[in-house]
Amino acid sequence: xxxxxKSLKVAVWFMFLTFPIVVIKVNxxxxxxxxxxxxxxxxxxxxxxxxxxxxxxxxxxxxxxxKSAAERINITQTxxxxxxxxxxxxxxxxxxxxxxxxxxxxxxxxIMTVALMYIVLGLGLNIVVGLAGLLDLGFVxxxxxxxxxxxxxxxxxxxxxxxxxxxxxxxxxxFGILLGFPVLRLRGDYLAIVTLGFGEIIRLVLExxxxxxxxxxxxxxxxxxxxxxxxxxxxxxxxxxYFLMVVFTVFTVFFVNRLQNxxxxxxxxxxxxxxxxxxxxxxxxxxxxxxxxxxGATWAGLMGVVFAAKxxxxxxxxxxxxxxxxxxxxxxxxxxxSIPGVIIGALIMILLPEYLRAFSEYRMLVFGGAMVVxxxxxxxxxxxxxRRKYSFHSADGRxxx
Amino acid sequence: MEGLVSSxxxxxxxxxxxxxxxxxxxxxxxxxxxxxxEIVALIxxxxxGKTTFFNCITGIYNPSKGDIKAITHSGAAARLNGLKPNRVxxxxxxxxxxxxxxxxxxxxxxxxxxxxxxxxxAKVLGALLRDRRTRAEELKxxxxxxxxxxKIGLAxxxxxxxxxxPYGAQxxxxxxxxxxxEPSLLLLDEPAAGMNPQETRELTDLIRQIRDNEDISILLxxxxxxxxxxxxxxxxxxxxxxxxxxxxxxxIRNNPEVIKAYLGEDIDA
Ligand SMILES: Nc1ncnc2c1ncn2[C@@H]1O[C@H](COP(=O)(O)OP(=O)(O)OP(=O)(O)O)[C@@H](O)[C@H]1O
Ligand SMILES: [Mg+2]
Numbered sequence: 001x002x003x004x005x006k007s008l009k010v011a012v013w014f015m016f017l018t019f020p021i022v023v024i025k026v027n028x029x030x031x032x033x034x035x036x037x038x039x040x041x042x043x044x045x046x047x048x049x050x051x052x053x054x055x056x057x058x059x060x061x062x063x064x065x066x067k068s069a070a071e072r073i074n075i076t077q078t079x080x081x082x083x084x085x086x087x088x089x090x091x092x093x094x095x096x097x098x099x100x101x102x103x104x105x106x107x108x109x110x111i112m113t114v115a116l117m118y119i120v121l122g123l124g125l126n127i128v129v130g131l132a133g134l135l136d137l138g139f140v141x142x143x144x145x146x147x148x149x150x151x152x153x154x155x156x157x158x159x160x161x162x163x164x165x166x167x168x169x170x171x172x173x174x175f176g177i178l179l180g181f182p183v184l185r186l187r188g189d190y191l192a193i194v195t196l197g198f199g200e201i202i203r204l205v206l207e208x209x210x211x212x213x214x215x216x217x218x219x220x221x222x223x224x225x226x227x228x229x230x231x232x233x234x235x236x237x238x239x240x241x242y243f244l245m246v247v248f249t250v251f252t253v254f255f256v257n258r259l260q261n262x263x264x265x266x267x268x269x270x271x272x273x274x275x276x277x278x279x280x281x282x283x284x285x286x287x288x289x290x291x292x293x294x295x296g297a298t299w300a301g302l303m304g305v306v307f308a309a310k311x312x313x314x315x316x317x318x319x320x321x322x323x324x325x326x327x328x329x330x331x332x333x334x335x336x337x338s339i340p341g342v343i344i345g346a347l348i349m350i351l352l353p354e355y356l357r358a359f360s361e362y363r364m365l366v367f368g369g370a371m372v373v374x375x376x377x378x379x380x381x382x383x384x385x386x387r388r389k390y391s392f393h394s395a396d397g398r399x400x401x
Numbered sequence: 402m403e404g405l406v407s408s409x410x411x412x413x414x415x416x417x418x419x420x421x422x423x424x425x426x427x428x429x430x431x432x433x434x435x436x437x438x439e440i441v442a443l444i445x446x447x448x449x450g451k452t453t454f455f456n457c458i459t460g461i462y463n464p465s466k467g468d469i470k471a472i473t474h475s476g477a478a479a480r481l482n483g484l485k486p487n488r489v490x491x492x493x494x495x496x497x498x499x500x501x502x503x504x505x506x507x508x509x510x511x512x513x514x515x516x517x518x519x520x521x522x523a524k525v526l527g528a529l530l531r532d533r534r535t536r537a538e539e540l541k542x543x544x545x546x547x548x549x550x551x552k553i554g555l556a557x558x559x560x561x562x563x564x565x566x567p568y569g570a571q572x573x574x575x576x577x578x579x580x581x582x583e584p585s586l587l588l589l590d591e592p593a594a595g596m597n598p599q600e601t602r603e604l605t606d607l608i609r610q611i612r613d614n615e616d617i618s619i620l621l622x623x624x625x626x627x628x629x630x631x632x633x634x635x636x637x638x639x640x641x642x643x644x645x646x647x648x649x650x651x652x653i654r655n656n657p658e659v660i661k662a663y664l665g666e667d668i669d670a
Pocket of ligand 1 (some may be wrong): 422425427445446447448449450451452453454499
């Protein structure tokens, strides 16, 4: 309660502070002042929650220090362990996602679609970085592979979105394995540098091999996804892609969750924790690593196809290192290895700069600052990795969740 | 019959094993064998090459010279030279580490379940679809892992994150994890290091129980002479990479070479 009041004060203070920037807008042509009060409201609510969050984490950081780690309270854990709360949460999020496009304009829908794409990309990279612990700085390469697969096949052969979707994913998987082989023995910094180089190679090839990829000018007029040749207006297409992304996101969350609680998911975690012990316990390093690269790349490839279909135009400039860095930030910010973490991370990374336009020019600065703060307060990310618990209490030896 | 033959053979038979690190010969043509259901100790002063010997057998190093043969998980004889560590483990040799190498951020049960990895089959597709076979396999692995924890006395920690365990329990968890791979030979690298006398006594009983109840042979490296003398049927002594003695605990206790090696170490120190 005390926190609420404090946070409220902070919110009001910030609303006052940012008032000249976000509320007043002078239209110099007609010489009138536009009062954007709604911005003030957003600012207030935003700051209020940020402040609450900040206090919560600060307090928790103190508490963890005092209490023994065993009795640490963890909201994620409470939610994950209680199927009722979890189900309610999932259903309400899905409902909001379904209603969303009908109560907002296509600009908002577009932003949300992008955010969902980053969730899926983040979850894909999360397999490589978060679960298997392989620092991959060239993830965008697989995204590019997917996008160019669709663009080129569509341009040359007129293949449709739905046909290319699996092909794009497969191409990315193959490239994932191709990258995986040479870097099998590398770890940490070395791995990061080589993957970074790989990402740049793909981009440079696309930029310079004009006959193949049409170079820097890119490929335009890529078909949007259709359903049985049904012609859609631009708005309809936007909404369609949005729902496509909702479905993709749900499937990705579902599959990644299954993956990480499986034999292979455990092996990834073990590989991340201790490579030698992991091998000595009978886990094949080659296989496990390649699998992580390949599966992570698959999702990037899928998103690449969607990206090409969504923007209808791609060029190598869309696949720079910055893109990799953003996806990586999503994973690191949200919490490595944690699905809800990546989701929140993507929403923060993509939505915040969009809605807080004031910061958009300082985007990189804010990201950098946020990363530093994260490393200090929560090196494990906003939402730390939750480990599944088994219960052996029932007589038939069934284990739960 | 295969079984008849193998019961006559050593479960592990190492001949002329040599390991060079550049100019340093860490293991110098060592012969060693372990029989079925035997507890064998490998001792020697610090830096004698014991851990390196283990690393060679378990595929972490590729030995410069020598022959490593073992009766595998399936009961057939096989040569282990040049195999990757996971292949060695698949063939029925499991180890623990001198400097504890648990999967720190995974739960105790998950640590043990990693040991089950090589006895499981589920592929990516199985994980995604979670079909009946995959579920049954997961269930079996979880249950078997839990049983191992019960045997080792760690069941109460099963949901705990491994790094939160007390030191002695972490050492035991290393053993539990190794046992999950269903080995026929367990290689323990200083299992009692850092344990108090009470814990060491418990560990002695535990190792004996594993041998008696699980049909597992044991080769252990240990500096705690009481444990070694209590537990082992035969002892090998290494110094400067060479095997300087082998025999029963009584032989070893009275062996002048061994006494010299250990005294020499004391004088150096
Ligand atoms: N990877 C390596 N590269 C170079 N030298 C090594 C390597 N591993 C071990 N050595 C050297 O080999 C020798 C034997 O080391 P080892 O760890 O096998 O000894 P140990 O008998 O296990 O000793 P301790 O009782 O202290 O564990 C040491 O001189 C060590 O420095
Ligand atoms: Mg050693």
